[in-house]
Amino acid sequence: MIIIDYRDKRPIYEQVTDKLAQLIIKGVLSPNTKMPSVRQLAIDLSVNANTVQRAYSQLEQNGYLYSVVGKGNFVSEVNDWKNQATKENIATLRQACINAKNCGLTYDDVKKLIKEVYEEKQTS
Amino acid sequence: MIIIDYRDKRPIYEQVTDKLAQLIIKGVLSPNTKMPSVRQLAIDLSVNANTVQRAYSQLEQNGYLYSVVGKGNFVSEVNDWKNQATKENIATLRQACINAKNCGLTYDDVKKLIKEVYEEKQTS
Amino acid sequence: MIIIDYRDKRPIYEQVTDKLAQLIIKGVLSPNTKMPSVRQLAIDLSVNANTVQRAYSQLEQNGYLYSVVGKGNFVSEVNDWKNQATKENIATLRQACINAKNCGLTYDDVKKLIKEVYEEKQTS
Amino acid sequence: MIIIDYRDKRPIYEQVTDKLAQLIIKGVLSPNTKMPSVRQLAIDLSVNANTVQRAYSQLEQNGYLYSVVGKGNFVSEVNDWKNQATKENIATLRQACINAKNCGLTYDDVKKLIKEVYEEKQTS
DNA sequence: GTGGTCTAGACCACC
DNA sequence: GTGGTCTAGACCACG
Numbered sequence: 012m013i014i015i016d017y018r019d020k021r022p023i024y025e026q027v028t029d030k031l032a033q034l035i036i037k038g039v040l041s042p043n044t045k046m047p048s049v050r051q052l053a054i055d056l057s058v059n060a061n062t063v064q065r066a067y068s069q070l071e072q073n074g075y076l077y078s079v080v081g082k083g084n085f086v087s088e089v090n091d092w093k094n095q096a097t098k099e100n101i102a103t104l105r106q107a108c109i110n111a112k113n114c115g116l117t118y119d120d121v122k123k124l125i126k127e128v129y130e131e132k133q134t135s
Numbered sequence: 136m137i138i139i140d141y142r143d144k145r146p147i148y149e150q151v152t153d154k155l156a157q158l159i160i161k162g163v164l165s166p167n168t169k170m171p172s173v174r175q176l177a178i179d180l181s182v183n184a185n186t187v188q189r190a191y192s193q194l195e196q197n198g199y200l201y202s203v204v205g206k207g208n209f210v211s212e213v214n215d216w217k218n219q220a221t222k223e224n225i226a227t228l229r230q231a232c233i234n235a236k237n238c239g240l241t242y243d244d245v246k247k248l249i250k251e252v253y254e255e256k257q258t259s
Numbered sequence: 260m261i262i263i264d265y266r267d268k269r270p271i272y273e274q275v276t277d278k279l280a281q282l283i284i285k286g287v288l289s290p291n292t293k294m295p296s297v298r299q300l301a302i303d304l305s306v307n308a309n310t311v312q313r314a315y316s317q318l319e320q321n322g323y324l325y326s327v328v329g330k331g332n333f334v335s336e337v338n339d340w341k342n343q344a345t346k347e348n349i350a351t352l353r354q355a356c357i358n359a360k361n362c363g364l365t366y367d368d369v370k371k372l373i374k375e376v377y378e379e380k381q382t383s
Numbered sequence: 384m385i386i387i388d389y390r391d392k393r394p395i396y397e398q399v400t401d402k403l404a405q406l407i408i409k410g411v412l413s414p415n416t417k418m419p420s421v422r423q424l425a426i427d428l429s430v431n432a433n434t435v436q437r438a439y440s441q442l443e444q445n446g447y448l449y450s451v452v453g454k455g456n457f458v459s460e461v462n463d464w465k466n467q468a469t470k471e472n473i474a475t476l477r478q479a480c481i482n483a484k485n486c487g488l489t490y491d492d493v494k495k496l497i498k499e500v501y502e503e504k505q506t507s
Numbered sequence: 508g509t510g511g512t513c514t515a516g517a518c519c520a521c522c
Numbered sequence: 523g524t525g526g527t528c529t530a531g532a533c534c535a536c537g
Binding site: 509510517 | 524526528532534535
């Protein structure tokens, strides 16, 4: 289920994009599954159809979905997005780590933090 | 030196704010150092004075700078910003870590990455 | 209704900010109420839109409002601002009290004064 | 002794004015005492002579000092300033009290706070 | 139409 | 000269 946070500074289409990407990454939506139609998802989320369209387009561009005219949108194979997504995440993580270091956090502080994260069951 | 990236989606004043905050955190700008005047920095960066003003105001609000009318802007003592800055960084790092986990990176992958960061001498 | 006092030394945006904060604190503007648009309020108060924008931004930063681009500004839930607002008020009250003491007011004088305030029905 | 806080948003002349007024109110400077000369105090505080001049003028206007040409500035009799000062303080205190009430502080909360203030020995 | 950013130019208080 | 406020008008992304 996707819940839109109107207080979030990020635009709605980006929230939708990210939520769907998360669902695909976690395997909730498996490859070749048919996505709900643009109009239907728009109604479900109570947003403008343009917003959903934009989210789908973005997901297609990033390799998470592929579209078939007249059929709908489908989840891509894992290979299509995994490499790029992880590459981006590594870069982000590295930068966050550098900032933490600059801020005075010790090696052990950070190690402890990631250990906590990896021991959690539920992550969002 | 500060370089503004006009392709960056983030507003200019935020880029300036972050860059200056980084310089202060790293100790390049030490406490009670006089910052360049609003107008001068505006000329140097080829942006409007109001934009620089906004960046300075934000830095003041976050405790990185203090301003004296008729005198200029000066770098604050470390105590004024360190706690908040580290707190924010921890949150950012944690989120990046969660994303990495969702993306399939193992505990060892991340541990290796932070080890690399902490063994580097020069960081940007 | 908001009236701007041009003789007041405080900047306009601060007067507007404070007045609106008061209205929210007193419950005149209840949570999730839509605020007038930036431009409309600017016209109503006969000030520049940037000035109103600044007031709204400040209220957002202090947790009184939340903004949604394309939709408008809305009053936040009580929890978002109550703690901070009371904390600030306590500090102010304490200082006023210290000044009164220095000025020769006795403990009973002050106690009588606050009793009066708490027995009034209407307060501004 | 007067210490100027350059981080304080209030202008320097106002800080000087207030500090001197405090000293007079508390009786540290008793009536008809000769104040240090404008130039001397300017040197002592490391500020511009204009700044001290402005502070003295303001104190004279509020009845705390009286000046004798060719002689210097002297502390006034108590009656000259006490009434006005207390009147202003009562108004300030009342407003702070109203705000506190609006913010949800109970009668007992406020009573407890003023009791604390009046039991302190040292106040600034 | 909405909030948000940016510019250009003006004026003010302060030191 | 400095920071700070205010105005007027422009442009953009969002929904």
